[in-house]
Amino acid sequence: MTELRTKERWSEAWEAFARVAAVFAGDALAEQVADIAALPDDAEPYFALGYELIEHGLHDLAATVLQRAYELAPTSEQIVYEFVAALEHVGAHGQAVLTLCGPPGLVDTRFMACYLLAYNALMTGDLDEPRRRLALLERLRNVPEALPEESTGLDVMMTRLRRFLRRADVVRRVTSLDLKDLRGWQFVTTGTVLLHLSPHGFDEGMTGRYAFVQDSGVLCLEGLRRVEAVLKHVGVEVPRVFILPERQSAILGLAVAKRLGLPAEPWPEGGSEAPGLVVAYDLADLEGPLLESLHQHRPGQVLWSHLTRWTQESAFAADLTTYLYQSKTTPWGERLKFNSETRKMERVRPDERPVEVLAGELLPVELEEDALGDLPTLLALATTVQDLTGDVAPGWARSEGVRHRQLTDSPVKSSQFT
Structure with missing residues (x-):
């Protein structure tokens, strides 16, 4: 957020939010907010707060502090994934793509980064990138060092991409x-x-x-x-x-x-x-x-x-x-x-x-x-x-299986009102 780029404005905004956080979430979260109000040069307090804000469903605020963490530690996989998670929830898929492509080689050597790039590219309306990424995902799933610690659900992720692409191939015959x-x-x-x-x-x-x-x-x-x-x-x-x-x-x-x-x-x-x-x-x-x-x-x-x-x-x-x-x-x-x-x-x-x-x-x-x-x-x-x-x-x-998730976003954006 450009309006928070100066230390004075940043500190003023987060000190005010710390007082609010103490009321609705308790002292632990308020202390984490206070930790980043001083605009520290260490990425860890921003990451820790961003994680907690996502847990509380405050994805826009999380994206703001995680952007600071990313700027301080742009090659940290953990920070990249958490920042991307916040960006996805606010529909900023284009920025998520740019973030994933920041660390050199990340999207070409890590299964999760490769999948997230494919998904977020598709959510910007790009069908070519996820199609290219599927072949790489097939190779990366057989490279132990490319996989996340919890490597369950890899098939689900790839099936999801294939499902989107198969539907898109058919739908685009009659619609734009x-x-x-x-x-x-x-x-x-x-x-x-x-x-x-x-x-x-x-x-x-x-x-x-x-x-x-x-x-x-x-x-x-x-x-x-x-x-x-x-x-x-x-x-x-x-x-x-x-x-x-x-x-x-x-x-x-x-x-x-x-x-x-x-x-x-x-x-x-x-x-x-x-x-x-x-x-x-x-x-x-x-x-x-x-x-x-x-x-x-x-x-x-x-x-x-x-x-x-x-x-x-x-x-x-x-x-x-x-x-x-x-x-x-x-x-x-x-x-x-x-x-x-x-x-x-x-x-x-x-x-x-x-x-x-x-x-x-x-x-x-x-x-x-x-x-x-x-x-x-x-x-x-x-x-x-x-x-x-x-x-x-x-x-x-369909005669079997469960109904698919209802997403809050798509490549088509709409105004939201609070």
């Missing part, structure tokens, strides 16, 4: 995979088909994601219609709609069942092996055994999560999702409404009517004339990814 192709990269990195792109502020920093969204019956119905169109287009017939034991999901699920003319069945505790469409309003609203019961792919089961929170990494991604958001209010929860008489925004209490009533009110909602205007583009993507098999296939086509 440039730095504004949110739908294409969403499938490459998670296997999720993104149904709707936000038109608001697309070219002003949002590139298809929502920041704050007040969800509505219109958006719910649009998502439902898009799910219906995709499944029909790819020839997936679901015999039932599963209703999750969560209010928002139950409302949406009942509406889907009525729209598709299918039986609505409660999702049993522990899950079900039966085929069907599982409807979640937002996976971020689910937890514990219920969430875990959705982690596994099963033959003929399709998981649609209407919303996906893109700023928070979750255990897994849905097969289909309507849109990506940062902050939301639901159509039936407490929300803001414009009062035309007072000409002010007012807070409206949650709608506590039965879920069956609220579900019935979704279907008569009318969409705007061009609401489904990009459906041909969406269906072209759905058609193309059907060529994929195994763990790179779209979620609706």
